[in-house]
Amino acid sequence: MTLIATESLTKVYGGGVTALSELTVTVEPGIVGLVGANGAGKSTLIKLLLGLLTPTRGRVRVLGLDPTTEPAAVRARVGYMPEHDCLPPDLSAAELVTHLGQISGLPRTAARERASEALRHVGLHEERHRPVGGYSTGMKQRVKLAQALVHDPDLLLLDEPTNGLDPAGRDAMLALVHRIGTEFGISVLVCSHLLGEVERICDTLVAIDGGRLLRADHIAAMTSTTDVLAVEVSEGTETLAARLAALDLPVSREGRLLLVPLADQQTYDLIIGAVADLDLPLHRLDQRRHRVAELFARREGSHV
Numbered sequence: 001m002t003l004i005a006t007e008s009l010t011k012v013y014g015g016g017v018t019a020l021s022e023l024t025v026t027v028e029p030g031i032v033g034l035v036g037a038n039g040a041g042k043s044t045l046i047k048l049l050l051g052l053l054t055p056t057r058g059r060v061r062v063l064g065l066d067p068t069t070e071p072a073a074v075r076a077r078v079g080y081m082p083e084h085d086c087l088p089p090d091l092s093a094a095e096l097v098t099h100l101g102q103i104s105g106l107p108r109t110a111a112r113e114r115a116s117e118a119l120r121h122v123g124l125h126e127e128r129h130r131p132v133g134g135y136s137t138g139m140k141q142r143v144k145l146a147q148a149l150v151h152d153p154d155l156l157l158l159d160e161p162t163n164g165l166d167p168a169g170r171d172a173m174l175a176l177v178h179r180i181g182t183e184f185g186i187s188v189l190v191c192s193h194l195l196g197e198v199e200r201i202c203d204t205l206v207a208i209d210g211g212r213l214l215r216a217d218h219i220a221a222m223t224s225t226t227d228v229l230a231v232e233v234s235e236g237t238e239t240l241a242a243r244l245a246a247l248d249l250p251v252s253r254e255g256r257l258l259l260v261p262l263a264d265q266q267t268y269d270l271i272i273g274a275v276a277d278l279d280l281p282l283h284r285l286d287q288r289r290h291r292v293a294e295l296f297a298r299r300e301g302s303h304v
C-alpha cells in the first residue's frame with residue numbers, strides 16, 4: 001500500500017502565492033521526513049493531505065484515499081499534530097484528549113481509555129489530570145501528539161513537533177516519534193525545517209524547496225558511498241600528502257582528511273603502502289559517504 005502519492009500537485013493561495021508547484025511524489029509506509037526551509041510549502045502539503053485545503057491543480061492520495069472527495073475517511077485513519085499551540089488552558093490533558101477522541105468518533109468510555117493509553121505512550125500519564133495551562137512547552141507538544149494518536153491512526157502527520165523545545169526536549173521528542181514509528185507500526189510523516197533532526201529518525205526523506213520537489217528517496221540511498229577515499233593519520237598528514245602526490249595520486253586536503261579518488265583496489269594498496277613506509281599512525285581509511293546535507297548545499301544561494 002502506498003502511503004502518500006501526489007501527481008503534479010499545485011496549490012496557489014488567494015493572494016497569488018504558489019505554495020506548492022507540480023509536486024509529484026510517491027511515499028511508502030515508514031517514517032518519512034518532510035524537510036524544507038520556512039515557507040517551502042510543508043504545512044500546505046500537510047493540509048492538502050488532510051483535505052483541509054483543496055488543490056489548485058493535480059492529484060493527491062493518502063492511504064489510497066482522495067482527501068478532496070473523502071476527507072472524513074482520510075481523517076479517520078490519519079492523526080494530525082499541528083505546528084501551533086491551540087490547547088485550552090483550563091482543561092486537563094485527559095479531558096482534552098478524551099474529548100478529541102470523541103470528536104474522532106469514539107464512544108465516551110473507549111475515548112477515555114484510549115486517551116489514557118495515548119497519554120501513557122507520550123509519557124504524560126502521571127500529569128494527565130493537571131490543567132494544560134500549567135504545562136511546559138515539551139508537555140504541551142506531547143499533549144498534541146497524544147491527541148493525534150487517540151483514534152489509533154495508520155498515519156501520523158506531525159508539523160514541526162520539536163518546535164520551541166530545548167536540545168534535550170528535542171531529543172526526547174525525536175526518540176518518541178521514532179518509537180511510535182517502529183514499535184507501534186504507525187507510519188509517520190514528520191515535517192521540519194531542520195534536516196539534521198529528521199535525518200536521524202526517518203527511513204525516507206522528501207525535500208522541498210520553494211514549493212518544488214528537490215528529492216524524495218530512502219536515507220540509505222542519499223548516504224550511499226562515493227568513489228573517494230578518505231585517509232586520516234594522527235600525525236604526518238603533510239608528509240603523507242607529499243608521498244601520495246609523488247605516487248601520482250591526485251590527493252586533496254580537507255581539514256585533517258586527505259581525499260583520494262578511488263580508481264581501483266590498487267589505490268587502497270598504494271595508500272596503505274605509503275602509510276606503512278612512512279610509519280605513520282593510520283587513524284582512518286574508508287570510502288566517503290554522501291551526506292544528506294549535500295542535497296541543500298548544492299543549491300547554495302537559494303533560500304534553503
Ligand SMILES: Nc1ncnc2c1ncn2[C@@H]1O[C@H](COP(=O)(O)OP(=O)(O)OP(=O)(O)O)[C@@H](O)[C@H]1O
Binds near residue numbers: 013019036042
Ligand atoms: N493562507 C495563506 N494565504 C496566502 N499565502 C499563504 C497561506 N499559507 C501559507 N502561505 C504562503 O505559502 C508559502 C508556503 O507556506 P507553508 O506554511 O506551507 O510553508 P512551510 O514550509 O510550512 O513553512 P513554515 O515552516 O514557515 O510554516 C509561504 O510563502 C507562505 O507565506
